[in-house]
Amino acid sequence: MTGARRAPANGASILSSFTEQSMANVNWEIHGKEFANCNCSYGCPCQFNALPTHGCCCASVGYQIEKGHFGDVKLDGLRTAAVYSWPGAVHEGNGTMQIIVDKRADEQQRDALVKIMTGQETEDMATMWWVFSAMSPNKLAPIFETIDFDVDVDARQAKLVVAGVVESVGEPIKNPTTGMEHRARIDLPHGFEYRVAEIGSGRTRTYGKIELELNDTYGQFARIHLSNKGVVDMAHA
DSSP states (O other): OOOOSSTTHHHHHHHHHTTTSSSSEEEEEEEEEEEEEEEESSTOOGTTSOOOOOOEEEEEEEEEEEEEEEEEEEEOOEEEEEEEEESSOGGGGOEEEEEETTTTOHHHHHHHHHHHHTOOOOOTSSSHHHHHHOOOOEEEOEEEEEEEEEETTTTEEEEEEEETTEEEEEEHHHHHTOOOEEEEEEEOOOOOSOOOEEEEEEEEEOOOOSEEEEEEEEEEEEEEEETTTTTTOOOOO
């Protein structure tokens, strides 16, 4: 069964709201962790304003919300995930995106998370979700499913499973000669996703309309603190 078939009937109605923007943004904030695996080499040129390793970009991402809200709607403890594919670099557009929202979320929480992950109620270019959505005109209906996700940022370890949709694993990069774990970080003081990310290795396989099979490619482990205005620096948290 493909992931798209797992979307409930109300997925289409939420999908129809992807392009509806409010004049005044709802205040929202999310504090949590993420693991992303894309098809680039370990250095991921995209993080340095260069073109992707293989000319195209595709990725799977899992998010654990430790604390969050969308207006008065609490999002604590929920999870989301996404699968993306672009024929070229992200900024060249024409991408396809599939978001997955925690099955445990109630109707208000589902609506809130779909809006956040599609860049709604967000200042222009303030978050990676806004950018990814703007560059993905091909939006598949949201999936509401159980998301098994565990991530240890410092250990560079992660596992993301959504049955019938995506399976992804993250681990430390190993020195090819000694087999010892290698540690590297990316520091983006003005990034729209994180300030510091631990870099590791990832493997991903997806099912459905976006088919990915990634092996030993860029793995990103990060603590995220985002709002409708962008990254929230810890000094101002």
